[in-house]
Every structure is written in structure tokens, then in C-alpha cells.
Amino acid sequence: xxKVLGLTGDGAVAYAVKQCNVDVVAAYPITPQxxxxxxxxxxxxxxxxxxxxxxxxxxxxxxxxxxxASLTGARVxxxxxSQGLALxxxxxxxxxxxxxxxxxxxxxxxLSAPINIHCDHSDMMGSRDxxxxxxxxxxAQEAYDWVIQAFRIAExxxxxxxxxxxxxxxxxxxxxxxVRVLDDEEAEKFVSTRKPVLTIxxxxxxxxxxxxxxxxxxxxxxxxxxxMDNSPKTISKVNDEFAELTGRxxxxxxxxxxxxxxxxxxxxxxxxxxxMAVAKSMRAKGKKVGVIKPWVYRPFPTEQIIKAVxxxxxxxxxxxxxxxxxxxxxLCSDVIxxxxxxGIKLNLxxxxxxxxxxxxxxxxxxxxxxxxxxxxxxxxxxxxxxxxGVRE
Amino acid sequence: xxxxxASETQISVRIQDFGHFLGKVIFPxxxxxxxxxxxxxxxxxxxxxLIEIRWHGRGGQGVVTASRLLAHAALLDGKYVQAFPEFGPxxxxxxxxxxxxxxxxxxxxxxxxxxxxIVVVVDPTVMSxxxxxxxxxxxxxxxxxxxxxxxxxxDRLGIERAKVYTVDAKRIALDILxxxxxxxxxxxxxxxxxxLVTLESISKVVMERFPGTIGEKNVxxxxxxxxxxxxxx
Numbered sequence: 001x002x003k004v005l006g007l008t009g010d011g012a013v014a015y016a017v018k019q020c021n022v023d024v025v026a027a028y029p030i031t032p033q034x035x036x037x038x039x040x041x042x043x044x045x046x047x048x049x050x051x052x053x054x055x056x057x058x059x060x061x062x063x064x065x066x067x068x069a070s071l072t073g074a075r076v077x078x079x080x081x082s083q084g085l086a087l088x089x090x091x092x093x094x095x096x097x098x099x100x101x102x103x104x105x106x107x108x109x110x111l112s113a114p115i116n117i118h119c120d121h122s123d124m125m126g127s128r129d130x131x132x133x134x135x136x137x138x139x140a141q142e143a144y145d146w147v148i149q150a151f152r153i154a155e156x157x158x159x160x161x162x163x164x165x166x167x168x169x170x171x172x173x174x175x176x177x178x179v180r181v182l183d184d185e186e187a188e189k190f191v192s193t194r195k196p197v198l199t200i201x202x203x204x205x206x207x208x209x210x211x212x213x214x215x216x217x218x219x220x221x222x223x224x225x226x227x228m229d230n231s232p233k234t235i236s237k238v239n240d241e242f243a244e245l246t247g248r249x250x251x252x253x254x255x256x257x258x259x260x261x262x263x264x265x266x267x268x269x270x271x272x273x274x275x276m277a278v279a280k281s282m283r284a285k286g287k288k289v290g291v292i293k294p295w296v297y298r299p300f301p302t303e304q305i306i307k308a309v310x311x312x313x314x315x316x317x318x319x320x321x322x323x324x325x326x327x328x329x330x331l332c333s334d335v336i337x338x339x340x341x342x343g344i345k346l347n348l349x350x351x352x353x354x355x356x357x358x359x360x361x362x363x364x365x366x367x368x369x370x371x372x373x374x375x376x377x378x379x380x381x382x383x384x385x386x387x388x389g390v391r392e
Numbered sequence: 393x394x395x396x397x398a399s400e401t402q403i404s405v406r407i408q409d410f411g412h413f414l415g416k417v418i419f420p421x422x423x424x425x426x427x428x429x430x431x432x433x434x435x436x437x438x439x440x441x442l443i444e445i446r447w448h449g450r451g452g453q454g455v456v457t458a459s460r461l462l463a464h465a466a467l468l469d470g471k472y473v474q475a476f477p478e479f480g481p482x483x484x485x486x487x488x489x490x491x492x493x494x495x496x497x498x499x500x501x502x503x504x505x506x507x508x509x510i511v512v513v514v515d516p517t518v519m520s521x522x523x524x525x526x527x528x529x530x531x532x533x534x535x536x537x538x539x540x541x542x543x544x545x546x547d548r549l550g551i552e553r554a555k556v557y558t559v560d561a562k563r564i565a566l567d568i569l570x571x572x573x574x575x576x577x578x579x580x581x582x583x584x585x586x587x588l589v590t591l592e593s594i595s596k597v598v599m600e601r602f603p604g605t606i607g608e609k610n611v612x613x614x615x616x617x618x619x620x621x622x623x624x625x
Contacts, residue, residue, distance in 0.1 A: 006464045006473070032479075118479065139502075171502050175476035176460050178467050270502040277500040357479070359504045 002186075002246070007179045009172030010035030012140040013079065013105045013165070015179075016147035018043045019187035023074035023194075026054035026065035030084040031117045032169040033107040037079060059084035063091035063102075070100035071208055073196035075151065079105035081169060085123045086111060089130070095162045096131035097224050098209050101154035101194070102162040103147065104132075108269070108320075109169040110356045118357020119169040121268060125321040125330045131224055133163040133231060134298040136268040138254075140177040143167045145248055146295070148187060149238050155194045156234040161227055166297075168270040170357065182246065190245055228299050235296060252301035254293040257283055258308050261290030263372035266305070267318035268294060268331060271353075271360055275318075278365040289369045297331075302338040309339070313376035315348040316368050322352045328385060347375050353388045364388050443588060444505045447490035447578075448524050449514030451483050454575035457601075458514065459490035461579060464597040465589040466494045474499050487522050494588055510586060513537055514578050516562070525551050535585045535621070537561040537574050542624040557585040557623040564616050568609050576610040580617030591618060 007015060014036045017025070025044075029037045044053045052069075056062045059080050070076045080088060085106060095102055110120040124134060133153065137143045143165065150163040167173060182190070200208060212220055235252070243249040256276045258264060265275045272293035279289045292308050294301055309315060319329025326333065332350035339346055351368055354360045368388065375381055445462070449455035456477045463475035471494050478489035491505045507527045513519060513536035525534060531553045538545050538558040546556040561577035579594055594614060599607040 004467060006460070006467050168502075170476070170479040174479060175474055175502075176463050177474055177499075178472060273500040273502050280500075361503050361506065362501065 002180050002182055004178045004180050006176050007140055007144070007181075008035055008174055008176050009140040009143050009167045010105075010107065010174070011039055011176075012144040012179045013147050013167070014039035014043070015181060016144045016187075017077050017103075018049055019182065019184055020077075020148060020151050020191045021075060021188060021193055022049065022051050022077045022151075024052045024054065024066070024069035024076045025078060026056050026062045026069065026076075027078045027080070028056050028059050028062050028084060030059070030081050032109055032119075032173040033079045033081040033084070033105065035173060036105055036107070059087040060091060063088040063095060066102045066104075067091060067095050067098060067100050070095070070102050071098065071200045073194065073199035075155070075194040076100070076102045077104070078102065079107065081107040082109035082111055082117075082123045085127055089127055092127050092130035092132060092162075094209065097220060099160040099224075099227065100162055101151075101160050103150040103154055104162065104164045105143075105147065106164045106166045107169045107173045108166050116356040117169070119171050119320070120355045120357065121166070121319075121321040121330075122355075124164065124166050125323070128298070128330060131161070131228065132298065133159075133161050133228070133235075133296070134166065135163065135296055136166045136294065137172070138270055138273045138293060140167075140172060140175070140179050141248075142250075142295075143172065144179050144181060145242065145246070145250065148182070148191060149242050149250065151191045151194075152238045152241075153231070153235055155196075156238075157195075157197050159227060159231045159234045160197065161224075161231060166269065171270045180246075180248075186245065190241070231299055250295055252294065252296045252304045253308060254295060255308050256280075256291040256293075257288075258290040258292065258312075260288055261312060262288040262376045263314045263316070263369060264290040264292055264309070264312055265316045265318055265365070265368060265372070266292040266294070266331070266335060268297065268320065271318060271320065271365075274360060274362060275365050278362050278369065282366065282369055287369070287373060289373065294331075300334050300338060302341070305335065305338055306342050306344060309344070309346055312346060314372045315346055316351055316372045317348055318351045318353055318368070320352075320354045322355065332385075347379060347381055349375065349381050349383060350385045351388050352385070355390075358389045360389060442493065442495040442499070443510065443586075444508045445492040445494070445510045445512060445582075445588075446505055446508040447492070447512045447514060448518050448522060449488055449490075449575070450518060451486050451488045453488075453514050454573060455488050455490045455514050458512075458575035458579055459492045461576075461594065461597050461601060462492050462582070462589065463494070464601075465593040466492075468593040468596060469589050471495060472497060472499050474502075478504065487518050508532065510535065510582070512578050512582050514561075514574050519549075525549055525554070528554060530554070533557065533585050535559075535578065535582050537578055537581075539563075542622055546624060555585065555623055555625055557581055557621050559584075559617050559621040561617060564613055564620065568613050568616065576613045577617040580614035581621035583614075584618045584621040585623055591615065 066076045111122045154163045239250045275291045317332040328350045459475040463473035474493040510533045533555045535557045542556040542558045559581040561574040595611045
């Protein structure tokens with residue numbers, strides 16, 4: 001029997017990790033990830049988990065410890081945000097190319113300067129090419145659900161890649177919502193224990209991550225790419241099993257009213273929820289708008305997005321990060337590349353919003369929808385890249 | 393009782409029961425005809441309650457805790473909830489804001505609350521520096537920790553259609569807790585002003601959050617504040 005608990009987004013992540021038989025957690029606290037580490041360390045202190053909790057002096061050390069632990073065959077979790085993720089940056093690549101199936105909660109927060117503790121996606125987008133599977137969630141329930149699924153996806157022998165579950169700092173991390181949780185036994189059965197393929201073992205010494213110059217580095221990276229390209233099969237399989245267990249159906253993207261939408265918004269994280277709420281009220285006024293929310297950002301859900309935009313006339317791509325000097329924000333660049341590859345010409349524009357935690361209001365979303373409807377009608381894009389919610 | 397307010401783009405239906413404001417529903421103008429038709433069943437079927445509450449107080453007074461306790465109680469009553477602080481650097485004594493959303497259906501929206509139905513003022517001194525009624529819906533409710541009568545506060549705030557409730561939370565807290573902690577008293581006054589959750593539910597979550605004597609005293613505070621809170625239309 002499942003029950004509903006009042007949990008913050010961070011609390012939901014900690015609760016999921018508690019139920020996942022995690023062997024090692026190495027983490028350093030940073031706002032707004034702090035609640036995850038605090039609440040999980042309480043579980044450790046109270047003897048509710050068997051996890052070895054390693055208090056480290058930095059995020060660089062946290063990820064280093066996670067890599068070492070993961071190579072021994074342990075199930076490993078960590079969490080970070082913002083500057084912490086940036087400090088981990090070099091170790092993120094090592095974790096993924098050494099094929100360590102670490103699961104990490106990334107509580108999205110902007111990057112300094114100036115110092116700011118609030119949400120945007122600059123942190124993950126700054127490490128977007130690190131070769132991890134990346135998931136973005138809309139609310140605390142999704143954070144809980146994806147963390148549990150992440151262990152299964154990461155550790156599958158066909159994947160063996162680390163997974164980052166992204167949740168919006170403060171907007172989700174510190175917001176209390178009702179979360180339907182599994183019984184401990186159900187969760188334990190679903191995640192089982194890690195069955196490592198190859199481990200470091202003092203009795204059977206092997207070398208891991210040694211020098212590969214021009215002779216083999218490229219092949220190693222090619223295998224990394226293959227692993228990512230093959231991961232969708234496993235992701236779908238895990239989504240299916242999770243749906244069977246919980247009735248909650250996940251996939252690569254979530255869509256809202258896309259069947260006959262003329263204009264749509266595509267965006268990551270909690271904003272998708274606000275966009276759906278606005279779409280709902282605009283639909284009632286007869287405006288044909290919809291929302292696309294990628295759950296999985298890496299591997300990029302090209303196929304699913306192309307299907308979703310099939311009948312669409314205009315798309316607004318919302319980025320909560322900016323790639324200074326680039327033609328578009330990161331999500332928009334990906335969307336355009338995906339469409340171009342399939343020869344699809346869709347009228348779209350990019351909106352940069354919410355940097356440093358600036359709230360995106362329902363009225364902002366409504367204005368974006370209306371602009372997209374105008375583009376759908378006229379085919380004219382006035383501003384290919386615009387900033388919403390900033391004082392100019 | 394349904395109170396229908398029409399504007400150019402939407403009609404807002406406010407649901408009241410025995411004089412208590414229970415919630416609001418906003419419909420786009422397109423389905424206006426259905427609402428004012430005789431098919432009352434259709435109307436009721438469409439109605440979903442979403443109530444947005446804003447909490448004002450000072451850092452260290454348990455504003456966030458109160459916003460969360462209310463959400464926990466509403467969860468017990470089978471509602472969907474959100475409770476979140478307006479996230480600033482947490483400074484003891486500085487004005488802080490918390491939010492609670494309570495709904496009969498899943499809450500998708502994740503923005504701040506700009507037009508609260510109810511404002512709860514935990515700290516009386518905050519009203520001199522913060523406009524606590526900012527954005528309050530026209531016939532919303534203010535629940536304030538104040539020694540003065542609701543009439544007097546209503547005059548001072550200059551709000552015409554909102555209902556105002558006051559309770560002397562300081563006296564109740566000092567009486568029972570022997571400490572000036574007002575958040576639980578304001579929960580009692582809030583439930584008096586609008587029966588968002590049951591006294592049983594709120595008492596239960598307070599006992600879970602503060603087991604033992606502290607919880608019992610806080611439940612006593614809630615009940616006393618519920619009895620003593622006075623309101624004016």
C-alpha cells in the first residue's frame with residue numbers, strides 16, 4: 001500500500017535514496033541541495049539505512065569518492081548544486097567515461113557572479129556535455145519517482161552511465177507537496193541490489209582509467225557515445241516497469257494538449273507545470289496551445305519531440321540558462337538541431353527567462369503563448385531570441 | 393453560496409458557506425453561459441477549489457513552519473498542497489513571507505502567489521513596514537495577530553470588501569507557551585476565519601511535528617486562538 005507524505009523536493013529525493021539500498025553517499029552540503037544531505041544524514045544517524053556516509057571537504061572530493069566507491073561495485077548517490085557541480089566538473093567526465101553508474105541529485109541553482117542561491121539551469125547546462133544521462137523534473141513527486149528509476153537505469157549492464165536528476169532549486173527543493181511513496185519493500189524489490197559487471201578488487205587487480213593516448217582514447221569515447229545511444233531501450237523498460245508498479249507513467253517527454261495544438265511551449269522543470277496550468281485556462285478560451293516537457297534531456301529525445309510537433313505551427317522554446325554569445329540558449333539549440341536533422345522547418349523562437357530565480361509568472365507564460373499563436377497565424381518571427389521578465 | 397464576479401476576460405466564482413469563504417474558481421468567459429444557466433449540476437461539477445494563502449512575519453517566528461503545518465493538515469484531509477517560503481537569506485527578525493496553496497485537484501502552477509485569497513499576519517509589527525494586503529483579492533480575508541479589534545484594523549488597512557479577523561496571539565502565547573511564539577495561534581485564528589482544514593487535522597500534525605508537552609501546549613494555543621479570534625465582514 002502506498003501512502004502520501006508531505007515532503008519538500010529535497011526531502012522526496014532523500015526519501016527515495018533511503019529506500020534504494022544505497023551503499024555509499026559522499027556529499028558536501030550546498031544551498032539549495034542542503035536538505036537532501038541533512039535529511040539523509042539523519043537516516044544514517046538513526047540507523048534507518050546501512051549506507052556509508054562520507055563527509056568530504058568539497059564537491060570535487062565528493063565525486064572522487066563516489067567514483068572510487070562505484071568502481072568497487074557499490075551503489076552510490078550524491079547531490080549538489082551550482083558552484084558545487086561546477087567544482088565537480090572534471091570528475092563528472094571521469095565518472096561517465098569510467099562507466100560509474102552513480103545517481104546524483106542536482107538542485108538547480110545559478111552560477112556566480114554575483115552570488116545568488118536561486119534557481120536557473122546554468123549549473124547543469126554548464127556541464128551538459130559531461131556524458132551523464134540527465135533528467136529534469138516538474139515537482140516533488142517526479143523527483144521521488146525519477147531517483148528510484150535512475151538507479152535501475154544507471155546500473156543496467158546495457159547502460160552503465162551515471163544519471164543526474166535535476167530539480168529546480170527552492171521552487172521544488174524547498175516546496176512541500178504531497179508525494180505518494182512506495183512501501184520500503186516495494187521500492188527495495190524494484191531497485192534490488194546492484195549487480196556490477198566489472199569491479200576493482202585487491203585479489204584480482206585491474207587498472208582503471210590509465211593513460212590512453214592517440215591509440216585508444218577515441219575508441220573509449222566512442223563506446224561512451226554508444227552506451228548513451230543505447231540507453232533509451234533501458235530507460236523505456238524501466239519506465240514501463242515503474243508504471244506497472246505505481247500507475248505513474250514516465251517517458252522521454254511529457255506532453256499536454258499537443259494533439260491539435262497550433263502553438264506550444266517546450267521547457268524543462270517546474271515551469272512546465274505553470275505552462276500547463278496556463279494552457280489549461282487558455283484552452284478553455286478556445287486557444288489551441290500545448291506544452292512539451294522533456295523529462296529526459298540527455299539522451300536528447302529527438303524522436304519524441306519530432307512526433308510531438310508534427311501538427312504544430314509555432315513553438316516557443318524556453319531556456320532557464322543562457323549560452324552567452326551563442327545564437328540560442330541550450331535547449332533551443334538542441335531542438336533546432338533535432339528538427340534540422342529530420343528536415344523539419346518549424347517556426348520557433350527562443351525565450352530566456354528566470355535567471356537567478358526571477359519568478360516566471362502565469363501572465364508571462366500567457367504572453368509567450370499569445371506571441372506563439374501570432375507566429376502560428378502570420379508565420380512572422382519578430383524576435384528569434386528574447387528575454388522575458390528582465391528589466392531593460 | 394456562490395458569488396459570481398465577472399470581469400472582461402473571466403468570471404470568478406467564490407464559494408461561501410455559512411459566511412465562511414471556502415475558495416475561488418476562475419472560469420474563462422467562454423463558459424459563462426453554463427455557469428449562469430439553471431443547470432446547477434454542471435456548475436458544481438466544474439468547480440474546483442484552489443485557495444492561495446500568504447503568510448507574513450519575521451525570520452525566526454515559524455512562518456514557514458506554519459505554512460507547512462497547514463499544508464500537512466490539508467494533506468490529511470485529502471487535499472493537494474504546496475507550501476513554500478519566499479526564499480531570501482534567512483535573517484532572524486527581518487520580514488519574511490511564506491505561501492500555502494490548497495486545492496481539490498493536482499496543483500500544476502509553480503509561480504509565487506500574487507493574488508492571495510487569504511493573508512495571515514503572524515507578526516503585528518510587520519504591518520508598519522510591509523503592505524500585507526498587496527494583491528489580496530477584493531473580497532479576501534486578512535487574519536492578523538493584533539490587540540486591536542477587526543473593525544479598527546480594517547479601517548487602518550483601508551480595505552473595503554475584505555473580511556478581517558484579529559486575535560491577540562501574543563497574550564495567548566505568553567499565557568500558554570510562556571514564550572512569544574505566535575505561529576500556531578495564527579493557525580487557530582485562520583481556521584476560524586476560513587475552515588480550510590479541521591481542528592482535528594491541524595492538532596494531529598502539530599502533535600506529530602512537536603511530540604509531547606510542546607505539541608499539547610501548541611494544540612491548546614490553536615484551540616484558544618480559534619475561540620478568541622473575532623471577525624468582521
